[in-house]
Amino acid sequence: xxxxxxxxxxxxxxxxxxxxxxxxxxxxxxxxxxxxxxxxxxxxxxxxxxxxxxxxxxxxxxxxxxxxxxxxxxxxxxxxxxxxxxxxxxxxxxxxxxxxxxxxxxxxxxxxxxxxxxxxxxxxxxxxxxxxxxxxxxxxxxxxxxxxxxxxxxxxxxxxxxxxxxxxxxxxxxxxxxxxxxxxxxxxxxxxxx
Numbered sequence: 001x002x003x004x005x006x007x008x009x010x011x012x013x014x015x016x017x018x019x020x021x022x023x024x025x026x027x028x029x030x031x032x033x034x035x036x037x038x039x040x041x042x043x044x045x046x047x048x049x050x051x052x053x054x055x056x057x058x059x060x061x062x063x064x065x066x067x068x069x070x071x072x073x074x075x076x077x078x079x080x081x082x083x084x085x086x087x088x089x090x091x092x093x094x095x096x097x098x099x100x101x102x103x104x105x106x107x108x109x110x111x112x113x114x115x116x117x118x119x120x121x122x123x124x125x126x127x128x129x130x131x132x133x134x135x136x137x138x139x140x141x142x143x144x145x146x147x148x149x150x151x152x153x154x155x156x157x158x159x160x161x162x163x164x165x166x167x168x169x170x171x172x173x174x175x176x177x178x179x180x181x182x183x184x185x186x187x188x189x190x191x192x193x194x
Contacts, residue, residue: 021137029130034112037136044136045105047143051098054150055091063088087153094149101139101146108135 063084112132115121121128 017141021134021141024137025130025134029126029133032129032133034132037133040136040140041105041109044101044139044143047147048098048102048105051094051146051150055095055098055153058091058153059088059095090149090153094146094153097142098146101143104135104139108132 115128115132
């Protein structure tokens with residue numbers, strides 16, 4: 001469980017990034033064009049596809065019951081440990097954010113030609129360009145956050161596997177250290193006299 005201090009740090013970080021995005025959007029609204037942003041939009045689209053693929057494979061591989069439960073809800077009851085549930089929430093959350101980014105990119109691609117021909121753009125071009133840049137930079141931050149989650153999940157999984165392997169080797173070397181001895185088991189079975 002995260003501490004209050006950790007939540008405060010996270011909130012401060014997000015507020016600072018938000019402020020930076022606002023400042024950059026305001027500062028560069030007249031200098032950047034849609035053509036300048038096209039490579040970034042393409043990268044955001046490709047990153048969404050990457051996250052869907054990688055995290056979808058993770059979910060299918062690690063939690064096949066979750067996939068079966070989605071497809072046939074009445075046939076499987078998915079029960080997870082607390083650790084698995086947290087990991088699954090993180091993975092599904094990353095996919096959801098990435099899906100939102102992809103969806104907003106589609107909406108943005110449809111909105112740009114309509115907005116640039118509208119009376120609103122003719123009346124307030126700086127505001128519209130600033131808002132568009134703000135949206136693109138916000139989506140970039142969200143996608144970078146998702147990439148961090150993907151990376152951290154994979155690293156944590158590798159560390160977890162390494163820890164399990166080390167524990168297994170330790171059990172193989174010292175089997176009596178982790179299993180109760182026969183005399184201890186016999187003492188547990190004997191009734192205690194009052």
